[in-house]
Amino acid sequence: MNAVLVMIAQRLALGVLTLFVVSVVIFGATELLPGDLASALLGQTATPETLAALRTQLGLNDPAPVRYWAWLTGVMQGDFGTSLATRRPIADMLSARLGNTIFLALYAAAIAVPLSLILGVLAALWRNSLFDRVANAGALSAISFPEFFVAYILIFLLAQSGFFPSMVRISPAMGLGDKLYVTFLPALTLTLVVTAHMMRMTRAAIINLLASPYIEMARLKGVSPLRIVLRHALPNALAPIINVIAINLAYLITGVVVVEVVFVYPGLGQLMVDSVAKRDIAVVQAIALIFASAYVLLNLTADVLSTLTNPRLMRRK
Amino acid sequence: MMGDVLLTIRDLKIEGRAGEDWLPIINGVDLTLHKGEVLGLIGESGAGKSTLGLAAMGFARDGCRISGGEINFDGIDLRKASERRKRALRGQRIAYVAQSAAASFNPAHKLIDQYCEVPVLAGIKRSKAEAEAIELYRKMQLPEPGDIGFRYPHQVSGGQLQRAMTAMAMACHPDLIIFDEPTTALDVTTQIEVLAAIRDIVREYNTAAIYITHDLAVVAQMADRIKILLRGDEIEEADTRAMLAAPRADYTKSLWAVRSFARPEQPPASGTPVVSIRNVTAGYGKIDILHDVSFDIHAGRTVAVVGESGSGKSTVARVMTGLLPPRRGEIVFGGQTLPPDYRARSRDQLRQCQMIYQMADTALNPKLRLREIIGRPAQMYLGLKGAKLRARVRELLDLIEMEPDSFIDRLPGELSGGQKQRIGIARALAAEPELIICDEVTSALDQIVQEGILKLLDRLQSDLGLAYMFITHDLATVRAIADDVVVMQKGRIVEQGPKAQLFAPPHEPYTELLLSSVPEMDPDWLTRRLRGRRGAG
Numbered sequence: 061m062n063a064v065l066v067m068i069a070q071r072l073a074l075g076v077l078t079l080f081v082v083s084v085v086i087f088g089a090t091e092l093l094p095g096d097l098a099s100a101l102l103g104q105t106a107t108p109e110t111l112a113a114l115r116t117q118l119g120l121n122d123p124a125p126v127r128y129w130a131w132l133t134g135v136m137q138g139d140f141g142t143s144l145a146t147r148r149p150i151a152d153m154l155s156a157r158l159g160n161t162i163f164l165a166l167y168a169a170a171i172a173v174p175l176s177l178i179l180g181v182l183a184a185l186w187r188n189s190l191f192d193r194v195a196n197a198g199a200l201s202a203i204s205f206p207e208f209f210v211a212y213i214l215i216f217l218l219a220q221s222g223f224f225p226s227m228v229r230i231s232p233a234m235g236l237g238d239k240l241y242v243t244f245l246p247a248l249t250l251t252l253v254v255t256a257h258m259m260r261m262t263r264a265a266i267i268n269l270l271a272s273p274y275i276e277m278a279r280l281k282g283v284s285p286l287r288i289v290l291r292h293a294l295p296n297a298l299a300p301i302i303n304v305i306a307i308n309l310a311y312l313i314t315g316v317v318v319v320e321v322v323f324v325y326p327g328l329g330q331l332m333v334d335s336v337a338k339r340d341i342a343v344v345q346a347i348a349l350i351f352a353s354a355y356v357l358l359n360l361t362a363d364v365l366s367t368l369t370n371p372r373l374m375r376r377k
Numbered sequence: 378m379m380g381d382v383l384l385t386i387r388d389l390k391i392e393g394r395a396g397e398d399w400l401p402i403i404n405g406v407d408l409t410l411h412k413g414e415v416l417g418l419i420g421e422s423g424a425g426k427s428t429l430g431l432a433a434m435g436f437a438r439d440g441c442r443i444s445g446g447e448i449n450f451d452g453i454d455l456r457k458a459s460e461r462r463k464r465a466l467r468g469q470r471i472a473y474v475a476q477s478a479a480a481s482f483n484p485a486h487k488l489i490d491q492y493c494e495v496p497v498l499a500g501i502k503r504s505k506a507e508a509e510a511i512e513l514y515r516k517m518q519l520p521e522p523g524d525i526g527f528r529y530p531h532q533v534s535g536g537q538l539q540r541a542m543t544a545m546a547m548a549c550h551p552d553l554i555i556f557d558e559p560t561t562a563l564d565v566t567t568q569i570e571v572l573a574a575i576r577d578i579v580r581e582y583n584t585a586a587i588y589i590t591h592d593l594a595v596v597a598q599m600a601d602r603i604k605i606l607l608r609g610d611e612i613e614e615a616d617t618r619a620m621l622a623a624p625r626a627d628y629t630k631s632l633w634a635v636r637s638f639a640r641p642e643q644p645p646a647s648g649t650p651v652v653s654i655r656n657v658t659a660g661y662g663k664i665d666i667l668h669d670v671s672f673d674i675h676a677g678r679t680v681a682v683v684g685e686s687g688s689g690k691s692t693v694a695r696v697m698t699g700l701l702p703p704r705r706g707e708i709v710f711g712g713q714t715l716p717p718d719y720r721a722r723s724r725d726q727l728r729q730c731q732m733i734y735q736m737a738d739t740a741l742n743p744k745l746r747l748r749e750i751i752g753r754p755a756q757m758y759l760g761l762k763g764a765k766l767r768a769r770v771r772e773l774l775d776l777i778e779m780e781p782d783s784f785i786d787r788l789p790g791e792l793s794g795g796q797k798q799r800i801g802i803a804r805a806l807a808a809e810p811e812l813i814i815c816d817e818v819t820s821a822l823d824q825i826v827q828e829g830i831l832k833l834l835d836r837l838q839s840d841l842g843l844a845y846m847f848i849t850h851d852l853a854t855v856r857a858i859a860d861d862v863v864v865m866q867k868g869r870i871v872e873q874g875p876k877a878q879l880f881a882p883p884h885e886p887y888t889e890l891l892l893s894s895v896p897e898m899d900p901d902w903l904t905r906r907l908r909g910r911r912g913a914g
Binding site (some may be wrong): 144274277280283284296 | 424431434438469475480482483484494495543
């Protein structure tokens with residue numbers, strides 16, 4: 061187990077380093093945008109004098125590294141600064157949105173991950189059968205349409221008839237059942253979008269192993285086809301599957317802007333788009349950093365899990 | 378004391394898919410096996426031995442189909458039986474032991490979990506199955522039998538895995554076991570132990586077996602009867618002793634004759650050696666693999682480096698070619714000390730020493746045509762171009778006895794194993810080297826093909842005055858082609874000298890062990906050898 065702890069520590073250190081680099085890139089990118097906070101704040105009413113005064117007040121005349129350091133130390137203490145548009149602390153604005161985003165991501169993952177694993181295993185078991193073809197074709201069609209299109213189709217089919225709401229009004233006071241009900245359509249849309257990738261990787265990773273000598277051995281031991289796939293192939297196919305799941309989970313957190321907009325879901329993606337439109341740079345920076353952390357954390361988890369599933373890495377000779 | 382008939386196969390035909398067509402693999406073979414009897418199946422690769430062995434389980438590999446004939450196992454028609462019925466037989470009444478246990482054990486599960494799978498499916502309690510597993514591990518003379526099952530396959534050596542696999546096949550006390558080349562991948566010293574263990578356990582449980590191998594001496598120890606296959610046809614079948622004493626078919630006689638090739642005695646070495654390995658110590662990480670290794674190779678002579686896997690013989694080659702710079706010691710080539718790292722060697726120094734590899738399959742780029750594979754070193758080291766390069770490639774193909782016109786534009790995938798190895802030789806020759814390192818070049822080949830390669834190497838050596846370093850674990854090959862022998866164990870040289878001296882007693886104990894482990898054609902050899910060892914021990 062010690063080897064695993066050492067590996068986790070190493071990967072965590074690498075993750076922190078990655079986040080540091082990402083923070084520099086985010087800060088640098090916002091520096092490159094024309095105009096600055098002061099002109100954005102004052103807008104049309106700006107005179108050179110008021111601009112200069114505000115810049116001094118906000119510390120915008122300091123050199124970039126000093127401002128970066130001030131921003132970074134703030135972020136480390138959970139202080140993302142103040143929103144320009146609303147004048148509220150960014151951390152407060154984010155916390156509710158982040159909760160919503162994670163809720164939706166988990167909801168979609170809870171449907172999509174088991175579904176794609178089961179479909180993938182069955183497609184591998186009955187490879188080249190009608191089931192395999194239908195599952196593949198269905199998943200590929202779902203992933204081929206743009207997300208908003210899938211979303212509108214679902215709205216047309218399931219919201220027009222009144223089964224589910226097409227706009228998500230969600231509040232902290234709602235019970236879990238209500239929440240699951242009102243967010244069903246966005247979760248289903250996301251499920252349709254991510255299932256194909258995971259299902260096809262599961263199928264491919266398993267089929268890839270079915271030609272190995274140990275699978276032939278299992279067949280010659282009289283093991284049933286389902287048991288061969290589940291017990292002999294799947295454990296050896298987990299590493300690539302876990303990695304694809306991690307990438308898709310990261311996508312569910314960071315890539316769902318379009319779906320949030322369609323369903324008017326109050327998540328981070330929509331906040332980010334709004335903030336870009338409003339030039340609320342500080343908020344954009346904060347969200348970008350959260351997205352980056354999600355990627356780093358999920359990939360770290362995937363690395364650790366794939367190592368744990370491989371006895372050759374876990375136990376040396 | 379022949380038992381009842383257990384398995385009958387009549388006029389069996391099996392076909393394999395080749396694109397759109399089905400090509401015959403087995404063309405109407407008959408086979409009868411009695412309870413408790415061991416039948417040896419012999420033939421070169423592609424003869425259909427494994428296909429026939431698997432058919433005895435009612436099994437055809439993907440891309441193959443049983444197209445005719447009968448398979449009857451103890452009253453059950455395996456061609457008509459349902460998949461479910463056949464699954465119930467497999468593992469419980471008919472078991473299989475594969476050639477490479479390392480590849481045939483699932484890397485994700487412990488040995489004992491894989492052992493227990495079939496018994497538990499058959500309704501035996503897990504605790505009882507485990508106890509039986511440990512008992513069988515003990516009978517198979519595995520070290521720490523109570524403990525070894527709780528390891529993963531990668532934590533156990535090849536010879537031990539092969540015994541664990543035989544134990545796994547024994548799990549439900551099957552009536553029939555198919556042994557598919559179970560010792561081919563093992564060192565001779567390990568092979569003898571595995572053979573003894575298999576023979577004892579098969580006798581003790583009175584299990585019938587089909588023992589598939591291409592090694593006549595091995596089958597002579599194991600089988601009551603021998604059947605010889607060639608390209609899907611039966612050549613002949615007879616009791617082991619009768620077959621060994623008087624083979625009838627010409628093909629069978631030719632199998633026996635293979636072992637007769639021997640390179641004529643060479644005059645003793647003289648002058649400066651082509652290459653001297655001097656006091657080399659080398660290794661990976663903190664571990665030393667080689668300890669103070671020194672020997673010379675002279676022009677026109679073959680030095681065989683012999684030892685089990687893990688003895689460091691391939692590491693010597695890596696040091697010589699500069700892939701692994703030694704910690705101490707040096708490589709002197711034609712009186713000149715070579716830089717330890719190949720990157721620091723001049724192109725001409727690299728040219729002088731070429732390699733031929735064990736797996737011709739993986740050593741040739743599958744996307745290049747033979748003209749490019751052979752032409753590349755001639756171009757790179759000797760600067761040949763255009764018409765001259767083409768002429769040289771044709772000349773090299775002639776030299777390895779492959780018709781230039783029909784082969785020059787082929788891809789490696791269109792060649793047989795022996796032909797691929799010849800291309801490996803031509804590629805080494807293209808650089809016009811003084812020394813060729815042959816790393817187990819015949820280990821993956823059948824005996825008849827081996828013989829062709831060895832003869833070719835011998836002729837090239839006489840014609841071109843080449844020096845060879847021949848890395849092998851096969852002492853029959855050493856007898857055939859070596860002038861000098863270096864015996865290695867655990868990274869040290871235990872004995873070296875001219876072949877005649879080394880093969881004549883008295884031997885170093887390790888050399889003695891190696892020599893005495895090479896199976897002989899005599900069916901009583903294993904019994905005698907074991908008695909001798911146990912007596913001595």
